[in-house]
Amino acid sequence: MKTQISLNRINDAVNFKATNSKGQSMLMDGSASLGGINNGVSPMEALLMALAGCSAIDVVMILNKMKQKIDDLKIDVTADVKKVDDYKEYSHIHMRFHLKGEIKEAKLQKAIEMSIEKYCSVAKTLEKTSEISFEYTLNNEN
């Protein structure tokens, strides 16, 4: 199986539009580090977004299978950036899951663990570079 995307420059600065095979796109730029205009996410932010999206999909699917009712899901991701030679990497990524609904806490914990440790392809890729940790709130309670 193959996955394909394309990226096009959209102006004279470092602004780009990335598009998948179905035409869905995202805007990306590197202006944050250049002091220029900034109308897209940075590539390193996109890595964290990929992780959150991947894990969110898993958690929703696993909780659905467990017959739990999700009213809301939010994930905040914070990552520590470390300079290595001429590039940067995330030394540590912390994910805060915030769920609302008729969900048993033990099942939520299990669903998140299964995603991060077993199913989430993005987590399995990023864990080679970054320690990944998580916490959660359920109906606004820790």
Next chain:
Amino acid sequence: MKTQISLNRINDAVNFKATNSKGQSMLMDGSASLGGINNGVSPMEALLMALAGCSAIDVVMILNKMKQKIDDLKIDVTADVKKVDDYKEYSHIHMRFHLKGEIKEAKLQKAIEMSIEKYCSVAKTLEKTSEISFEYTLNNEN
């Protein structure tokens, strides 16, 4: 230094909006694998977009420093998906750079190599999982 993003569920299916600290966002979903509606990029596609964006920024900056004039830049990325246990990974990622402008070929080759081997943080992260290769065209010629 820290990087932060948030992800919110936007409907009852697995559709999500991820937002950075400046409010720029992308839509992501996992419906491609679920046969549902599909209005965003998949998390694994987002990894490839991050790679293309990262490398595009580098190549533009390096070529600018080398006083080369870029009229257009496009990158097509194709990745081989390999199933490992319960998740997937990219065994190989191939990037095709298409540039137009007053650019010396040796400088283009050098700029791409410097990005992928040295500067691009996303490439340095993904290379732990995936072999990354590239080719390029310059003014529509190989």
